[in-house]
Amino acid sequence: MLNRRAMLHGFVGAGAAGGALLADMNRTAKAQEGEPVHVGSALPMSGFAAADGIEFKNGLELAAAEINAAGGILGRPIELHIEDTKDQGADLVSQAMQRLVDRYNTPAIINGYNLGTNMIEMDVAADNDIIMMHYNTLISHNEKFKTDPERYYGSFQGDPPEFWYGPGCLNFLKTLSEGGKWTAPNKKIAIIPSANEYSIVIANAIRDKAAEYGFEVSLFETVPFPTNQWGPTLAKLRQDPPAAIIVTHFLPQDLAQFMVQFLTQPINSLVYMQYGPSLPAFREIGGASINGVIYSTVIGCLPDEFSKAYRESYRAKFGPNSAYITGSQTYDGLWMWAIAAAIAGDPGEPFDKEQVGKVAAVMRRNVYRGVNGTYRADPAGQSAYCYPTQVADPSLGMPHQFLQHQDHTTDPKLIAPALYATDAFLLPPWIK
């Protein structure tokens, strides 16, 4: 079968010098003609994660508009192409990415997150010689990268893996206790995941590191996904009250229900939750019951002066209820790749390993400060470094942000890490 790929391989093999010359001429011509650079994204635009998929798309659109307004990549505007990954999983996501490459010849695919893929995205990127950036927040990215760094050279995870939620959360509790801001009644923690990958991986990471930080897991209970019947779990918690309750289930409506049911007979435990409290639905459903809840994220728009312009543009373009905290991920991802492509001299194209390799090398070398914090690729796993748990220098790691809902009528407050914090931790109203 003689096809485009076979021709390209033959062409490179036939005469590297002539090929390089032609490729250079072609690139110059493309830049002169302002031929668009096609960038793909495989996002969950339908199914249960569609709300996040839409925000990821918004982030890409805003970044593309800004990059194009600034002149594009060496004069070439970015043209975005989105593929729906529906309910996600290895089959749907890999096919969506392959479609982007086949149909639009995309040299880069910037994804948000896709669940249940077992990082097959890295194989698609490797097979097609493209750059793939994603925010799956998985340690399995690092593990897969380690198996063959040469093959997976183009795969980047834009945030630290979920593994860091474990030590990060425990370190936060320990610091809070040691700093005298909170007096832990005992050393017990209760971990409550729901039956899904994200939730369980984080719960396991916390459980596995608990002893190292001087905590003892008194309850580890997996609840159904989704769930709003918290009665049995709350009964166990009330029977043996821990110092902190860590809920890694992430649906905002269910988490709000947890707080409503918890406050009917509260215990002296801190409540830490995962992801859901960052969404407007959590505040809307929970009302005043959510005041005092802590949550964290290893990726999200920082509420600082640097990101102010982004936040304002985002809300102006996509409405006052849009979640810039989610869109910021792909926004930074596209900006980071576009800068690297410009430094490398050309974005390259699929199967052009030499040029795409140059872009990847710049992405590994560059330290990029975006609206989410600092991206610096950990060479061992090609994910972002996590500050402060993994690196002590805030200019070289993405901040693991801890936020607290202090007043349900306003945005949550950033209470850690200290260098980024805008507000101090407040003891939750139910703790006497």
Added chain:
Amino acid sequence: MTTSLRPMSVSGSARLDLLVSLALVGAAVALPFMVDSRYVLGQVVLALFYATIASQWNLLFGFSGIFSLAQMAIFAFGGYATAMICFYFGWNVWAALFPGALAAVVFSLIVGLACLRLTGVYVALLTLAIAQTMYLLIVTDTECFVMVGSICRQLTGGAVGFARFGDLGTREFLKGQWLVGNYAIVATLFAVTMIATYIIVKSPIGLAFKALKDNPGYAVARGVNRFQAQLLVFGISAFFTGLAGGFYAAHFQAIGPGILSMSQLMFIIAIAVVGGVGTFWGPLVGTIVLVAADELMREAGEFRTLGLGLIIALSIVLMPKGLVGRLGDLVRWLRRRSGAAGRSKLRESTATAGE
């Protein structure tokens, strides 16, 4: 007259099946030479998996009348068994495929035994419960079984599933053309499954399955052993479904609990319903129609799911026997019409001769 016509019609149907098969084999061989897109080839591979699973669900429900909803659970069992053998014992994927399929057979026989005293909707309820229990047991498995690098790995793979346990070896041998190799393997699997299904359906045991479906009381009275037949159909169907699960895991180099989702099961059932439940070619036709429709409606955004729903609903209302069933009706109607025309011509010519 009737006895002389019957063998002719049977051999005519077999001839038609043979012709269709030859055309399909020709198209399957030509496809990689005509298609340059990895995406299209990838979709065809995925469609072949769907068609294989649907054909085995059709054997179970369409030909034997057992309304099992454990089809994706059996598929997943085969995939998980293959992946676990490779992951824990370091076996080559090819060596693990057959034991994986056998494990799926054992699992299916247990399901079959549990369903033995049940019929109709109760079989559906029990098999669905088994599939959902399997899903929950996997995703709630949080105990660390083994450490892989910095990852705590559960016995069943937990909510993450298994990855990097090996592949079909095509990347190593065919390099950039590995997908063509995987396509050839999966197409062969589909062909073997269809040939085996055809032989079973046309054999005496296939007739026993049909008899039990049409009139269980009468079939048992005539000596058909319901116990044996039901277990046999569960076992046969599970072997090919489990084998397909193993190939699926090897093709994607990953298997996770997401495969047990209701949407996957519903898509397989929709394929069989649209194509024609109880017809040999129904699952293949259903796969082509639904995968093609899904592909054509890709640009329709949120209307895509609605469009697929409409196709399924219209198919149930307008074509209760599915596309193949409707096509069969059309062929019979045309035959009757041509037969009637032939008889009337004969009458006319006789009359003319009489004149």
